[in-house]
Amino acid sequence: MPPFERFYAEVGGEIFAFLARRLGRARAEDAFQETFLRALRAYPRLEHGRHLRAWAYTIASRVAIDAARADARVAIPADEPVATDSRPAYAELEHLAAELPPTERAAVVLRYGYDLDYADIGAALGSSAEAARQAASSGVRRLRRKELHA
Amino acid sequence: MTVPTDLDARFRAAAAAEGLLDVATAVHETPIGPLLLAVTPAGLCKIAFDADADAEEERLARRHGARILRSPKAVDPVRRELDDYFEGRRRDFDVRLDLRSVGDFGRAVLDELARVPYGSTTTYGALAARAGRPRAARAVGTVMNRNPVPIVLPCHRVVGSSGSLVGYGGGLDRKQALLRLEGVSL
Numbered sequence: 001m002p003p004f005e006r007f008y009a010e011v012g013g014e015i016f017a018f019l020a021r022r023l024g025r026a027r028a029e030d031a032f033q034e035t036f037l038r039a040l041r042a043y044p045r046l047e048h049g050r051h052l053r054a055w056a057y058t059i060a061s062r063v064a065i066d067a068a069r070a071d072a073r074v075a076i077p078a079d080e081p082v083a084t085d086s087r088p089a090y091a092e093l094e095h096l097a098a099e100l101p102p103t104e105r106a107a108v109v110l111r112y113g114y115d116l117d118y119a120d121i122g123a124a125l126g127s128s129a130e131a132a133r134q135a136a137s138s139g140v141r142r143l144r145r146k147e148l149h150a
Numbered sequence: 151m152t153v154p155t156d157l158d159a160r161f162r163a164a165a166a167a168e169g170l171l172d173v174a175t176a177v178h179e180t181p182i183g184p185l186l187l188a189v190t191p192a193g194l195c196k197i198a199f200d201a202d203a204d205a206e207e208e209r210l211a212r213r214h215g216a217r218i219l220r221s222p223k224a225v226d227p228v229r230r231e232l233d234d235y236f237e238g239r240r241r242d243f244d245v246r247l248d249l250r251s252v253g254d255f256g257r258a259v260l261d262e263l264a265r266v267p268y269g270s271t272t273t274y275g276a277l278a279a280r281a282g283r284p285r286a287a288r289a290v291g292t293v294m295n296r297n298p299v300p301i302v303l304p305c306h307r308v309v310g311s312s313g314s315l316v317g318y319g320g321g322l323d324r325k326q327a328l329l330r331l332e333g334v335s336l
Contacts (some may be wrong), residue, residue: 001216003207005175008219012158017151032153033161040170043217 001049008036011056014123018057021120022064031067035060054106057124061114062090089113096143104139111136159223166224172215174224175207181236181331182324185301187225190214193246194228197299199320213251232301236331241268243302251298258282259293266307269332273311295319301328 015035019028038059046055090113097105103125110116110124111132121132153161166174173195175188186201187194188210195214198206203220211218222229227245234240249257262280266272274287274294283289294305300319306328310316315336318325329336 001211003211003216003218004171005207005219006204012153013151016153016157020151029154029157032157033164036161037164037168037170040165040217040219044215 001043001046002052004040004043007039007049007052007056011053012036015056015060018120018123019060019064023067027067031060031063034066035063038063051102051106053126054102054110054124057110057116057120058106058114061110061116065090065114097139099146100139100142103135104142107132107135108139108143112140162219162221163223165219166221171217171219171221171224173207173210173218174221175203175210175218176220176222176225176229177201177203178222178225178229178232180232182320182327185232187228187232188218189225189228190248192248192250194299194302195248195251197301199300199324228302235301238331245302247299247302249298252293252296255281255283255286255289256293256296259290260297260303263294263297263303263305263308266304268304269334271307271309271329271334274308274316275311277308291317304328307332307334 012032016028016032019031019035022028023031035056039056042059046052090109093109093113097108100108106125107121110121111118116124118129118132118136121136122129125132125135127135165171169191171191173188173190175186178185178187183199186196186198186203186206188196188198188206196206196210207218231240231243231245235243249260252260258281259277262277265280266277274290275284278284278286278290281290290308294308295317297303297305297319300306306318306325315322315325326336
């Protein structure tokens with residue numbers, strides 16, 4: 001594993017930009033801190049440092065979703081029932097996609113679990129938007145084949 | 151886009167405050183040049199002169215864990231004591247030390263080194279004798295050379311038996327400057 005300092009220095013700026021696009025600049029600040037605190041907590045459990053950028057985007061996406069949910073809860077009047085879905089989309093997908101090759105898996109989870117566009121997924125994977133689109137669709141094809149054979 | 155400076159500082163401080171770091175580092179300006187300081191939860195583990203921060207962090211990460219981050223606030227107690235020392239307001243250091251990287255003989259020598267008073271000098275041979283190995287002056291020299299926390303453990307106070315300064319990890323100019331600061335006449 002590379003020193004956390006190096007990982008943070010490499011991806012901090014683009015993760016902040018990503019969160020600012022999703023949440024607006026003001027709310028991006030708390031989300032940024034939360035993202036990298038979560039990353040620090042999980043860092044010792046990583047087995048290698050090969051997909052750290054995509055990993056950072058996954059955490060940031062989850063934090064952004066949590067932030068949006070928290071806002072939604074605040075906006076709902078207290079006397080209305082709050083709908084809770086038991087398992088969020090990204091958790092379902094991360095489970096399903098667990099056996100895909102790493103790039104396809106990241107592309108599928110970021111696209112369909114976190115609703116990132118291909119430009120952001122390309123950034124997460126260190127590739128072009130087009131390559132990200134291809135990785136996602138090839139991942140989806142592979143998942144379908146797996147489903148047919150199951 | 152770069153991370154806003156205050157946000158960056160806040161994150162680095164929060165990471166340390168939540169106890170999530172294996173090592174916190176900072177570069178601290180002193181009258182003898184910038185020092186790289188590194189602190190683990192057990193204490194101060196490194197003071198480096200003229201450090202290549204990236205390379206030093208790689209080494210520290212291998213030894214103490216990969217969660218290493220520049221977090222000046224976490225290193226504040228050390229920085230304050232060093233400032234006091236350089237301004238002549240402090241003679242002894244109180245910060246806890248993490249010397250896990252040092253072997254048994256090295257530890258015995260460094261323990262004795264810690265007892266050499268401010269403003270005085272001793273010799274490699276005398277230190278070897280006090281560590282129970284009177285003939286190991288040369289090995290003591292090696293321990294001094296590898297001292298992970300110079301200044302705080304005062305290897306600058308160890309000189310040759312003829313009174314010559316002999317050597318110093320940070321360069322002889324710095325050894326001289328530290329001894330002068332402590333009022334030792336050279």
